[in-house]
Amino acid sequence: MMLNIAKKLFGTENDRKLKKLQPIVDKINALEPDFVSLTDEQLKAKTVEFRTRFDGGESLDDMLPEAFATVREAAKRTLGQRHYDVQLIGGITLHRGEIAEMRTGEGKTLVSTLAAYLNGLTGRGVHIVTVNDYLAKRDSEWMGQIYNFLGLTVDCINNHDPYGNQRKAAYACDITYGTNNEYGFDYLRDNMKYSLEEMSQRGHVYTIIDEIDSILIDEARTPLIISGPTDDKSDFYQRINTIIPDITEDGYDVDEKARTATFNEKGNEQIEAILRGLGMLEGESLYDVENVTVVHHINQALKAHKLFVQDKDYIVKDGEVVLIDEFTGRMMDGRRLSEGLHQAIEAKEGVEIKPENQTLASITLQNYFRLYEKLSGMTGTAETEASEFFDIYKLEVLVIPTNRPIQRIDDQDEIYRTEREKFNIIIDEIIECKKKGQPVLVGTVSIEKSEALARILVERNIEHKVLNARFHEEEAAIVALAGVPGAVTIATNMAGRGTDIQLGGNFEMRVEQEIPETATEAEREAQTARIKAEIAVLREEALNAGGLYVLGTERHESRRIDNQLRGRTGRQGDPGRSKFYLSTEDDLMRIFGGDRLKAMMSKLGWEEGENLTNRFMTKAVERAQVRVETRNFDIRKNLLKYDDVMNDQRKTIFDQRMEFMTDDDVSDVIEDFRHQLCEELIEKHVPKKAYAEQWDIKGLEARTGELLRMSVPFDEWAAEEGIADEEMRERLIKSSDLMFAELTKNIPEDAMHRVEKDILLQVIDLNWREHLQQLDALKSVIGMRAYGQRDPLNEYKSEAFTLFDNLLTDLREGVTKAMTNVLMQEMERQAQAQAPAPSTASSTGSSATRRSSARSPMDMVTAAAAAAPAVGSGTGTLPEGALDGISRNAPCPCGSGLKVKQCHGKVGGTQSF
Known part of the structure; x- marks a missing residue:
């Protein structure tokens, strides 16, 4: 009661916020007569004036009243629509990085032009997010009349446009319209590119999200995933699909509240008997480790049959299973369920089964939109989710009154x-x-x-x-x-x-x-x-x-x-x-x-x-809805907690990747990786404070030969009296430096820089993809830790940190190994190209040699990807003593064109220094 009295006396917090914005609205209205008298050219010139003032240090907040008055007048002249006062309040709210809740029919699309124009003056790009491609195209053309009239550039992106220069041009505009999925996927694609010129987006400065509750809440449970196909296992899915109808109803439990379907003990016994009859059971029991994959896909098939309903969760269109967005009722073209669930539904419906996909890159919508320096949005229904908006996005909700009474x-x-x-x-x-x-x-x-x-x-x-x-x-x-x-x-x-x-x-x-x-x-x-x-x-x-x-x-x-x-x-x-x-x-x-x-x-x-x-029954239904909303919020919050762990790692990798792409010379990174690898090799095989007889010299020789393709006399070093791990580390680093100096001396510096950058980026991508697969696998089983009285999230954080640490180690090893392979193959190629041509060789042959020597850096990278065996195995058998008295730097007498030390004179099967 006291709360109601206080509201009547002082107003709600929302009322007080609205009251503070009224003086700004009054300023805009006071400017209207002056702007009405301007000619079209004078009104257009305001954009140049505002940009000059902004470049001179004036803030957007200071220019807001004039900019809004400019947009209002431009809208009247181009669209025949005048912004209401409540729409001006909505524009101010969007500019401040908040959510404007406005009823349907109050003109939210027109409201966005105010904040978009003001922030577009910076030239850094404004992204306006819509819920579908139709609205992106419609709004960019409809509201684009205002922007074009005032001299700002505008474009849109949609699912039908190819990724490439066309998108890059759209993102280069002052204002870009598109859907949330397209923005997110473009971000992931950009971080899979190998040069800045191939990237489309130019940063994440300011975004306005239409129907923000639908995008940031309803769709936030599903991450955006770019994936590539794996092996075709359609026969396997079809065989699994035939098992489910044979399971009796008392063999499984379905919980519609939690959207789960699981087999019980009786169901497991039936599955075991069926699999044994089909010859699909390995070992003696269903619980043997060999049957993990089969059991997983049977569980997915159960979900497909008992939880996913045609024409509710998906439709079959043109022989494909297309998912339906449960909140908007729209088809989600191109979106597929993971972990074999989509294939299980395809098998159930008897349509073509497409291969499962391997995750190449992923991000949740929550973490994508948190990349923006300023985030805002508008919708007709945000107040009920105000706490979630603030908890996850730090966004405040302002309920704006209607232009006319409801x-x-x-x-x-x-x-x-x-x-x-x-x-x-x-x-x-x-x-x-x-x-x-x-x-x-x-x-x-x-x-x-x-x-x-x-x-x-x-x-x-x-x-x-x-x-x-x-x-x-x-x-x-x-x-x-x-x-x-x-x-x-x-x-x-x-x-x-x-x-x-x-x-x-x-x-x-x-x-x-x-x-x-x-x-x-x-x-x-x-x-x-x-x-x-x-x-x-x-x-x-x-x-x-x-x-x-x-x-x-x-x-x-x-x-x-x-x-x-x-x-x-x-x-x-x-x-x-x-x-x-x-x-x-x-x-x-x-x-x-x-x-x-x-x-x-x-x-x-x-x-x-x-x-x-009965109003009490209505209240009971609303309480049930609140329970479902709370459950969904918990799901989204839990998803975000797990993704935050990956997001920190993703930002580290993507930021580092971007830094490498912008650097012309990454040779210092390559060298640091090699030196760190040398340190790790010594640290692992020659532990500190260990006796010499405890050192793993054989293992050290094997790993050094595998990663650096060097044969180092570790046994001779270890036999030296008083030698310690520090000196062995310094010797190994020095040997690797000498080897790389020898390998790179005939390669042009600019070509070398490009090779190093290409190898660095390729190895990062390869290892990041493998890391994503490991995290996906970890996430699918980490919940089992709860049975051991351990918090799955804390366990996931700990395991993910260990995996990321392993990723960094794998990066160092992968880059060093790939560089060594490339350089040795290039040295071999150069040696063969310089070898005397056979007497039967024609001018055509010498021409081919010249073409061969003009290899691009990417050709060299591709060659390395094959991880060629060690160079120098020779091209035949030499008589015993054939190398006696021959310098190790002289051409090998076998005729391979390589030096002795690279060919038959190679010690232990690998390069010796």
């Missing part, structure tokens, strides 16, 4: 005993609305439910439109007509649709669809006037019928999704109504006690079609 009526939920009863009532309600000319938007939670409802409407001869992943291409057109009197639209999900439902119809969409590009100016004006008049009449009819009626067929797991559906009606002060119809058989109700409620209703003699309307 007139929407939100009715209490109605709960029915069965889904059939509920659907009958919904159909009756739709027919009633259609009779009086009221447009209806019917919200469903899955494609399956939307199509079931559509079939009933077809049977009752009720005209309607269906909006789900199957009709993704028609999305904008369907939404644009959803406000026409009597229209019935069934939508799987309404989050981030981008096109407003306007009563009477969407003017812009009708103009685009009905007026041909070939129309003359006079014809265009006449057609435009006709469309405006028709929409005005239709709008009046819809208003008189009560405005748009949003009818929810069941509650979603998240309250935000329900609020997004509700928010489609009552835009800009229009009247509207929303209501949710539930049944005890709905997924959410069933999982959280619907069976008990259904039994109670039966005992109380609930009649057919009778409903339960």
Whole structure:
């Protein structure tokens, strides 16, 4: 009670924030008359003026009122739209790096132009993130009119554009539109390139995310992964798939709340018997280590059959399994489930099974967007997730009031005993609305439910439109007509649709669809006037019928999704109504006690079609939603904790990689790696304070020969009295320096620098990919540590640190070994090229020799990748004593063209120094 009194006296924190922004809005409004009087050229010149002032040291905050006034005037002249005061508040919020919560229909797309223009003045690039390619293209062209008018460059990226120069040009613009996935994947691709010229992005300075809750919360559970195919095992998946139908229902347990499916003891016994019959069981028991892979894929097949439902979690389109985004209802083209789960679903559906993928690079959306110096966003539903936004992204949420008071009526939920009863009532309600000319938007939670409802409407001869992943291409057109009197639209999900439902119809969409590009100016004006008049009449009819009626067929797991559906009606002060119809058989109700409620209703003699309307029941449903939201938040938070461990390592590798790419000369890094490797070899095989007889000289010789291809007289050194590990280390380093000096003396310096850089980057990439695989494998089993009373996260951190330490060691070994191979092969090639040509050789042969000697650095790198055997094995057998008295630097008498020390005079099978 005291809290309510305090709010009334002092206002909420949100109210106080809004009050502080009002003086800035007043400044912008005061400037409007001055900007109205400017000519187009004078208004355009403001951009040059602002940039000059910024370069001179003036801050963006100081220029904000004038810049916003400039954008407002430009929008009036190009789009015929003027920013409302509440939209100015939204622009200020975005510029400050916060989240602007604005109701649907309040013009968030126009709001973004204010902050985008102001931050675009720096020339460092602004990224505007949309939920799909259609909106990225539409908004870049639509809002691009403002930016182009004011002299800023704008472009968009989408899934259909090839990665390359076209994308680089788009990122070079002042403002770039694109989807979250495209930005994230481009970042990963850039960090797999070998030169700065091949990279597309130019940094992460400022981003505005449309539907920020959908992108940073709903999609944050799935990391972005760039992968490459592995071996084809389609027959294996098909055989595994045949096992699941033979398992009885009491052989496995399914937990729909936690989305898990596991075999119990009885199921394991059945699997063991089936595998033995198929000849797929190795060893005596299912639990033998040889059967780990088979058991893993059987578990994945169980999930595919019992947890993943066609037309809800995925659809089969053109012979492919395409995942459905559970929050937006859209197809996720190109997105595949990992660890063989996608292949299990493909086997279940009988479509072509594509090979599993190997992770080449990955990042979560949380960590990608935390790369930006300034992050902001806008949505209609963020307040319920304000704590998560602050915990993970340090983003504050500001709820911005509507331009006009809301007139929407939100009715209490109605709960029915069965889904059939509920659907009958919904159909009756739709027919009633259609009779009086009221447009209806019917919200469903899955494609399956939307199509079931559509079939009933077809049977009752009720005209309607269906909006789900199957009709993704028609999305904008369907939404644009959803406000026409009597229209019935069934939508799987309404989050981030981008096109407003306007009563009477969407003017812009009708103009685009009905007026041909070939129309003359006079014809265009006449057609435009006709469309405006028709929409005005239709709008009046819809208003008189009560405005748009949003009818929810069941509650979603998240309250935000329900609020997004509700928010489609009552835009800009229009009247509207929303209501949710539930049944005890709905997924959410069933999982959280619907069976008990259904039994109670039966005992109380609930009649057919009778409903339960009770605010306490509505509250109970919302509590169930909060529990699901909390669980999902925990999943995302846990994912982030694990990814933070990898993220620190990823940043280290990517930053180091970028530093190497920008350096012209990395020879000091190569030398440091070689010296550190020498130190590690001595440290491992010649431990400090150990006696000479405890030294592992054989092992040291073997590893030195393998990595440096040198034969070093360690046994002679070890026999010297008083020698210690420090002196052996110094001798080994000196020997390696002498060898590399000899190997590189005939290679041009610039070519050598390029070879060193290419080898360094290639070895980093190879080892990083292997490291990712190790981390994936570790993550899949680390949860078992909990059975030993140990925290899996702490265990993961410790193990990941050890693996990263091993990665650094492998980098040093890999780079040194690859450099040695390249240089020795190049020396061998040069020696062969300099050898006297046979008497039968023609001028063509000498020409070939010249071509051979002009090898590129990348040719040398490729040769090293094959990890050639040691040079100098000779080209035949020499008589005993044939090398007596011959200098080790003289040509070998076998005719190989190599020096004696590189060929038959090589000590111990490797190079000797």
